[in-house]
Amino acid sequence: MARIAVVAGDGIGPEVVAQARKVLDAVLPGVQATEYDLGAARWHRTAEVLPDSVLTELAQHDAILLGAVGDPTVPPGVLERGLLLKLRFAFDQYVNLRPSRLWPGVPGPLATVKPGEVDLVVVREGTEGLYAGAGGTLHRDTPAEVATEESLNTRHGVERVIRDAFARAGRRERRKVTLVHKTNVLTHAGSLWSRTFEAVAAEHPDVSTEYQHVDAAAMFLVTQPQRYDVVVTDNLFGDILTDIAAAVTGGIGLAASGCINPEGTYPSMFEPVHGSAPDIAGQGVADPVAAVLSAALLLDQLGHADAATRVSAAVATELANRAPGVPVRTAEVGDRLAALAAG
Amino acid sequence: MARIAVVAGDGIGPEVVAQARKVLDAVLPGVQATEYDLGAARWHRTAEVLPDSVLTELAQHDAILLGAVGDPTVPPGVLERGLLLKLRFAFDQYVNLRPSRLWPGVPGPLATVKPGEVDLVVVREGTEGLYAGAGGTLHRDTPAEVATEESLNTRHGVERVIRDAFARAGRRERRKVTLVHKTNVLTHAGSLWSRTFEAVAAEHPDVSTEYQHVDAAAMFLVTQPQRYDVVVTDNLFGDILTDIAAAVTGGIGLAASGCINPEGTYPSMFEPVHGSAPDIAGQGVADPVAAVLSAALLLDQLGHADAATRVSAAVATELANRAPGVPVRTAEVGDRLAALAAG
């Protein structure tokens, strides 16, 4: 039976995770969940971000379900570097999977795109690039200060995520992969990404390919998001592009993500793209759909594709039936989704 | 009398630049223009990108008007590093100015935004960051390959562009500056940008400020572009965000930019954000508005604010009168704009 570590976190995190757990229980009875208290609240209370003992315990689970961590009083970087990125790197979660669909019933911001037309997935590299933490500061707080950030890219890291993107594309209907980078300016990393992409593409004659600079891709995600199927890109570009993709498909309230270690050597982690939203926390009005869709990604990763499909179908029904302008009630949505998914 | 160097370039570059020159001649009779043959065509013919002698000649002008350079057969980086970025760096064009307005009459892609509601300007740093060209490759074409790109940020470079952003905001109605970075991950560069931003903000109590992570800003540019007035950000973030801003305000066919050396030690350069668009080159159907608006930025920079205003007003009239769906004729638009701007 699947053992899930649950990090509910801060703000709306616990509220939305509670709904994701209802749905998990409904489709996979007997799933074992262990709660871990991590995030801003824990840090304020104990000054601990992620004790080694907790990291060791987390490693013994099949997957991690995370709500959201953070609040505005924690200095930037503390929880990001110390918890979220620490987990992605420690557990070698090199595939950061971010699907975006414009679900029927969801009012997207684009006048030109119809529901159902957008169905793309960004495969974002998760363990390299500018997220490596390779940077420094010299002459701090003087007029001579210089600060650096280094993007580190290895053939190893680039190839494995590109392979994952092609494998996913091969299982989809349109079988198309778009590489996004900035090869005309970042010529070293860009060349590594391009050469690796071409080498892997040559092994997949059934998958069509294209390349776009990140600025062009950011634009086309707004003007023609329909054109994308699978997008593979580096860590920072993926961070930006997936928020655009979320925006054009109804907002981060619906955006799910998985930080995946495809080999299963370490647990994969699933979390909504949204943050802890302290402004609406505790009111029971956060939309749990992103958390529930993240649970669907979790199910899929653990081999429960049928259960994952039932959860997605439940979300589709829920969204199609939402009356425009009526505020969401977190727990009610969770109850409905659990009932729908249980079938 | 103003001496302008004109680099018409490739593809639609010459077509749109011709219209910008018509308009310049109409509002500033006697402007001296010298043509320079640079870009993909020149590179194919002579293998030269930017000879030192040409760089020296360009330096003797008051400003440079550039159409677009490049074609798909030039390897990535050759013209970008060798020509465009070379000019930005050699002429210390540290303010990359990119205004975005949703002009009345322009069908934007967003269902939620009305014409006239978006009027923002991105002040993008132009001489540092990941564009510094500090990167390398080791063990190329082996499984051990590693490629790096380094973002270099100095207090000197960050402070001067932030100062420019605050000065511009102080002359605008809403007087608001948004800093965009990724301080929670790029902690070194992010800290330098934040600390410098706060120091400069303290000298401008009349200007309101906010900070956003680049992923959030990319999202809000799609969902609420109205919220921005002046955005200041680093070189790469600015590259991406300005294409989103262009997309939500009617596309890069309308997006102007200036690479500005505010002190006037070196010439500033003005160019449409769009590329050479070889697919539509030579057909007389490229929209010259972006080039003409770039000429307006040029006029403004050279102290001809009245002439710049007349050009903007001409563009406003042109766009408000465009019948939806009717294709643009490049030269006719240029003629109309010149006549309108001449008054």
Ligand SMILES: CC(C)[C@H](C(=O)O)[C@@H](O)C(=O)O
């Ligand atoms: C919180 C932050 C470290 C994170 C990232 O940049 O990856 C977030 O923006 C995301 O997209 O998951």
Ligand SMILES: CC(C)[C@H](C(=O)O)[C@@H](O)C(=O)O
């Ligand atoms: C062509 C390229 C070097 C350039 C950039 O990245 O700055 C372009 O995208 C731009 O925005 O002017």
